[in-house]
Amino acid sequence: MAEDTVRDDQAPEGTAPGDDRRAVRTRIVAVLNGIGGQGGALVMLVVLVAAFSVLAPNFLTVGNVLNILRQFAVTMMLAIGQTLVIITAGIDLSVAATAALAGSVMGVAFAHWGMSQPVAILLGLGAGFLVGAFNGWAITKLKVPDIIATLGTLTAVRGVALLVTGGLPVPNFSQVVEGRRMPPAVTFLGAGTYYRVPLIILVAAVCAVVGWFILSRTTLGRAMYAVGGNREAAHVSGINVNRTKFWTYVISALLASVGGIMLSGRLASANALMANLMELQTIAAVVIGGTALFGGEGRVGGTVIGVFIIGVLANGLNIFGVSEFWQSIITGLIIVVVVALDQWRRRATAAAEGAA
Amino acid sequence: MPLLEVRGVHKVYPGVRALAGVDLTVEAGEVHALLGENGAGKSTLMKAVAGAVTPNAGDLLLDGEPVPFGSPQTSRDRGIGIVYQELSLVPALSIAENVLLGRLPRTRFGLVDWKAVRTSVAPHLERVGLDVDPRRSVRDFGMAERQLVEIAKAVSSNVRVLLLDEPTSALSDRESRRLFGVIHDLTGSGVAVVYVSHRLPEVVAIADRITVLRDGEHVETVPAEGVSEQQLARMMVGRAVDGPTSARAAGTAGSGADVVLRATGLARRPRLAPVDLELRAGEIVGIFGLVGAGRTRLARTLFGLEPATEGSLEVFGAPVTLRSPADAIAAGIGYVGEDRAAGLIHRMSVGANITLASLSRTRRGPLMDFARERDLAEHYVDQLGIRVPTIDALVETLSGGNQQKVLLARWLCSQARILILDDPVRGVDVGAKEEVYRLVTQLSAEGVAVLLLTSEIKEARTYADRVLVMADGAITAALPADASEDQIMTAAGGVHG
Numbered sequence: 001m002a003e004d005t006v007r008d009d010q011a012p013e014g015t016a017p018g019d020d021r022r023a024v025r026t027r028i029v030a031v032l033n034g035i036g037g038q039g040g041a042l043v044m045l046v047v048l049v050a051a052f053s054v055l056a057p058n059f060l061t062v063g064n065v066l067n068i069l070r071q072f073a074v075t076m077m078l079a080i081g082q083t084l085v086i087i088t089a090g091i092d093l094s095v096a097a098t099a100a101l102a103g104s105v106m107g108v109a110f111a112h113w114g115m116s117q118p119v120a121i122l123l124g125l126g127a128g129f130l131v132g133a134f135n136g137w138a139i140t141k142l143k144v145p146d147i148i149a150t151l152g153t154l155t156a157v158r159g160v161a162l163l164v165t166g167g168l169p170v171p172n173f174s175q176v177v178e179g180r181r182m183p184p185a186v187t188f189l190g191a192g193t194y195y196r197v198p199l200i201i202l203v204a205a206v207c208a209v210v211g212w213f214i215l216s217r218t219t220l221g222r223a224m225y226a227v228g229g230n231r232e233a234a235h236v237s238g239i240n241v242n243r244t245k246f247w248t249y250v251i252s253a254l255l256a257s258v259g260g261i262m263l264s265g266r267l268a269s270a271n272a273l274m275a276n277l278m279e280l281q282t283i284a285a286v287v288i289g290g291t292a293l294f295g296g297e298g299r300v301g302g303t304v305i306g307v308f309i310i311g312v313l314a315n316g317l318n319i320f321g322v323s324e325f326w327q328s329i330i331t332g333l334i335i336v337v338v339v340a341l342d343q344w345r346r347r348a349t350a351a352a353e354g355a356a
Numbered sequence: 357m358p359l360l361e362v363r364g365v366h367k368v369y370p371g372v373r374a375l376a377g378v379d380l381t382v383e384a385g386e387v388h389a390l391l392g393e394n395g396a397g398k399s400t401l402m403k404a405v406a407g408a409v410t411p412n413a414g415d416l417l418l419d420g421e422p423v424p425f426g427s428p429q430t431s432r433d434r435g436i437g438i439v440y441q442e443l444s445l446v447p448a449l450s451i452a453e454n455v456l457l458g459r460l461p462r463t464r465f466g467l468v469d470w471k472a473v474r475t476s477v478a479p480h481l482e483r484v485g486l487d488v489d490p491r492r493s494v495r496d497f498g499m500a501e502r503q504l505v506e507i508a509k510a511v512s513s514n515v516r517v518l519l520l521d522e523p524t525s526a527l528s529d530r531e532s533r534r535l536f537g538v539i540h541d542l543t544g545s546g547v548a549v550v551y552v553s554h555r556l557p558e559v560v561a562i563a564d565r566i567t568v569l570r571d572g573e574h575v576e577t578v579p580a581e582g583v584s585e586q587q588l589a590r591m592m593v594g595r596a597v598d599g600p601t602s603a604r605a606a607g608t609a610g611s612g613a614d615v616v617l618r619a620t621g622l623a624r625r626p627r628l629a630p631v632d633l634e635l636r637a638g639e640i641v642g643i644f645g646l647v648g649a650g651r652t653r654l655a656r657t658l659f660g661l662e663p664a665t666e667g668s669l670e671v672f673g674a675p676v677t678l679r680s681p682a683d684a685i686a687a688g689i690g691y692v693g694e695d696r697a698a699g700l701i702h703r704m705s706v707g708a709n710i711t712l713a714s715l716s717r718t719r720r721g722p723l724m725d726f727a728r729e730r731d732l733a734e735h736y737v738d739q740l741g742i743r744v745p746t747i748d749a750l751v752e753t754l755s756g757g758n759q760q761k762v763l764l765a766r767w768l769c770s771q772a773r774i775l776i777l778d779d780p781v782r783g784v785d786v787g788a789k790e791e792v793y794r795l796v797t798q799l800s801a802e803g804v805a806v807l808l809l810t811s812e813i814k815e816a817r818t819y820a821d822r823v824l825v826m827a828d829g830a831i832t833a834a835l836p837a838d839a840s841e842d843q844i845m846t847a848a849g850g851v852h853g
Binding site: 217297 | 691702708722
């Protein structure tokens with residue numbers, strides 16, 4: 001019963017001379033699989049960085065790299081939460097709106113209502129928590145499909161943020177408490193630097209570590225993979241599917257809130273419409289990073305690479321003076337190419353396993 | 357010359373021999389029943405004739421002319437229609453659209469010609485005795501009507517041989533009789549009907565001839581007239597019908613041991629009638645029933661997947677209410693469902709799958725204790741002899757038998773003392789089958805109580821201490837393991853007789 005044990009990972013050995021193409025293919029797949037499973041994304045990142053470095057001498061400079069990291073730190077924070085949600089086979093369209101709400105609530109509480117710094121920050125996070133809890137409740141108790149529930153909150157939450165800010169940027173002259181702007185701690189982390197390193201990068205790194213820790217070190221993370229991998233099996237194994245989904249959406253909303261608060265610090269201002277369409281960037285980053293949209297698979301590391309790809313692309317094309325119109329087109333196509341490459345890798349791997 | 361002739365068909369799936377040289381001849385205008393236990397090869401044979409499965413060897417002749425295997429389109433064009441057990445209608449579309457799916461008449465402009473649709477679909481509906489507005493969508497109708505729509509669809513393409521796979525499995529008696537009327541009309545017009553079932557009474561009633569398959573082999577073809585249900589049951593289950601009793605001599609376990617699970621009037625209306633059940637430590641109780649008898653529903657109710665609507669349940673002497681699998685697991689119950697794929701997380705490692713129901717054992721507060729997880733997983737991999745290079749291998753890379761052992765390991769790991777196993781060897785090859793049963797027997801010897809649900813009499817008799825028979829959502833008989841296979845089969849099908 002030797003063949004009863006485990007199928008071989010390798011392609012069949014002793015390929016005939018005519019099978020050169022298949023051998024090359026096998027090797028490419030092996031390389032892609034070898035790079036930590038991030039396959040297509042990491043290759044694409046390396047290619048992009050190499051290409052831009054050669055073509056634009058001022059691309060690969062410390063200043064420019066830090067610039068990219070600073071610009072996409074907030075996207076990273078939102079994308080980490082999105083990763084957790086997508087691993088549970090959900091999707092959170094409301095992350096960017098939640099970020100705007102958290103930043104706005106914090107800003108209004110501090111600058112307009114004159115609350116203390118910690119209270120204002122906690123109110124911002126609290127607003128985010130409520131959005132996440134509402135998402136989780138609507139999805140698990142009302143059985144609204146994830147994409148619809150969060151599409152609803154995306155719209156509603158922008159409305160709440162407009163209501164809170166009166167549709168004006170925060171702080172604004174008519175309502176501001178004398179001498180107040182954004183909370184100093186928030187401005188420090190969002191816009192400050194240590195030597196030349198923007199602190200917002202460190203905040204994003206902390207968020208990534210938190211996401212990684214939850215996914216790979218906690219029982220909640222294990223439950224997330226189980227629920228996304230096979231909801232029925234998770235249920236039969238006694239995992240509380242609803243509770244897992246609920247907390248995943250709460251964590252996503254909290255990470256988004258941190259992102260929104262940091263964005264307010266970086267801009268030294270908040271408004272209800274900031275981070276517009278950033279939810280789509282986060283989904284793109286997660287998918288580029290190799291997380292399966294149907295759940296059960298994925299890593300924070302992949303998402304980090306995914307955000308880098310989007311950032312490098314935007315920055316590199318800017319340096320070349322490529323028009324924003326073309327930037328959209330190119331970014332869109334790259335997303336499709338990377339994911340196509342990843343799908344091809346999966347199919348080829350599965351075929352090799354099946355053949356052995 | 358027979359209308360349809362199948363010669364020497366072989367079909368081998370990895371590890372399973374589904375058909376081993378089966379012959380079948382069908383005459384025009386006859387109802388030819390295909391009878392056999394689960395796994396006997398009935399469905400595979402039907403699919404081969406319909407072109408949905410490509411056999412490894414054999415011939416198919418229609419009117420003496422060869423029909424190539426492996427193309428549903430060709431089979432359909434030559435006049436072979438099939439209605440699968442799982443209907444393949446599109447619920448949102450109208451009856452007319454479903455019947456003519458893929459070949460809707462068009463106008464000159466390439467648009468659907470709705471007038472022509474209605475006029476061309478009418479005779480087909482009339483032929484199957486379906487008097488409904490063809491514009492209504494299929495989802496408005498029950499199983500019986502859908503079945504007839506499906507048949508109308510099959511006959512609409514000049515069908516000469518109609519294959520029906522377990523057509524009554526979801527029908528009531530009255531609906532079944534209506535279907536038989538339709539079948540009768542069809543054969544009257546020269547169509548041959550091949551009828552797959554394992555319900556003896558209806559087969560005897562409707563068929564002209566009966567072919568019995570067992571383990572992928574042709575056992576016998578007999579005229580339906582004059583054959584008794586008992587004779588057929590004997591052919592289905594094989595020679596040793598009233599031969600030696602089970603491997604476990606009756607009463608090896610049980611009578612003296614503690615009752616670990618007691619259900620009193622436990623029911624889930626309307627599909628599961630009140631059930632009384634007692635399970636003792638170290639006992640294996642077989643639950644036998646045909647497809648649709650309610651075995652799986654009972655199992656799911658006992659595991660909290662479909663909470664009971666009435667009755668009471670005691671586990672280890674304490675009354676419990678099971679609202680979810682988590683409750684059942686906490687009470688010491690484990691469950692292996694009939695669909696192995698539904699129980700495993702394929703992209704997770706063997707180790708993670710084994711410990712999935714025991715997170716309480718592998719956690720330190722909110723954190724995973726990976727060392728503990730590894731120890732536990734390796735322990736059960738060893739104990740059950742699961743063949744993997746490392747516990748980090750993805751569970752999807754394992755063979756069916758080893759996957760099944762991973763599921764058993766999951767419940768040993770969760771320290772379940774009551775195991776509900778629903779068809780635990782489905783789709784597992786013969787060698788692994790025996791191994792799984794050896795494990796189950798060994799566990800029962802260690803005091804685990806096992807509820808073994810099966811649709812194979814042989815398994816129930818061989819491995820269980822006693823057998824409960826289910827039909828139509830209720831327990832119809834409690835028999836000792838040395839009850840004859842005829843007795844069991846009769847109890848399982850009796851309600852329909």
